[in-house]
Amino acid sequence: MNTLDVSDVSFAYGQREALKHVGFSVAPGRFAALLGPNGAGKSTLIALLTRLYDVQQGDIRVCGCSLRNAARPALRQLGVVFQQSTLDLDLSVEQNLRYHASLHGLSRRQGNLRVEAELARQGLDERRREPVRALNIGHRRRVEIARALLHEPRLLLLDEASVGLDPASRLALNQHLRHLCREQGLSVLWTTHLLDEVQPSDDLLILHQGRLVASGTADALSQAHGGNLDNAFARLTRAPGATPGVKA
Structure with missing residues (x-):
């Protein structure tokens, strides 16, 4: 069983679509980086995962429990570190x-x-x-x-948790979380817009203009789209060039 399953999730603020048919999973003991430029929809997704907003379309399951109809047991498996302390x-x-x-x-x-x-x-x-x-x-x-x-909890969600940290502290925090994944079997979903916080073996999710435009290991996505993460991210998030659903 996956620790987190996001299935066909869409969300709109009135007429403005913030998320469009987003779907991905996070397996036990995995470090998953959710990467995207400002305005990609990361904050909206975090609000849905923490039930600050109700899911409008699709479903989110934490350890098999749906946030729609089993919110209490789902949230018991979730730990959250928000961007603002x-x-x-x-x-x-x-x-x-x-x-x-x-x-x-x-x-x-x-x-x-x-x-x-x-x-x-x-x-x-x-x-x-x-x-x-x-x-x-x-x-x-x-x-x-x-x-x-x-x-x-079995899932730790961190929303831009390294904002305001100096480079040494960012690195220490990043390494510490990976240690928890390896040693404790904890699953981590880490949202960021900083490419240097992503390691080759991470599960990488790239969100752009409300769509999940790529998912796979960071190394595989890098090799498939330009040879390094900088090139891959640039190609996948430029205006007309992202192809929804690309996997590696």
Whole structure:
């Protein structure tokens, strides 16, 4: 069973179509990069995946559960890190995590165990009593990832999570997430417009003008469309040149 299945999803704001028959899957333990220029429809897709918007056409399933008619069990398998931080800056790292554990209905004992596990896994144990306001952006992102994983979801969704990070922090975050995929079997869907955040073995999804114009491994798509990712992305997202549904 795939961790995520997006099937024939379309969405419109009035007369303006933001997504047009988008479909793809993310398998267990895979890192999938959703790449697209500004205005491609990435934010709309994230809003649908997190149920900020209801699906108008098609279906989205998380671990086999449809967001249309089984939203609660579907969302239980989803952890989310949004582009804009939603941490309480005046609470400590540990307080932020404990508060979120209670929102997920974890018992005090379960919450304690999960908080301790994520503090250790994210390398935050020594920062637990520091207010989030005192952390740099990279460490704040780690707190957000720890928070998103407290309820042990099978899919982690990150929306432009590297915005504002310096190159070293971006690289560290990118590597950290791939480690979670390899070691924990976590599936990751990472939305970005930065080509250097995509590795050759990643599953790559290219969204342009509301359509999924290509899907496959980054290496295969690069070889099929110009020999490198820069050329492939340029060819697939130029005005008349993208061919919907290209796979590699």
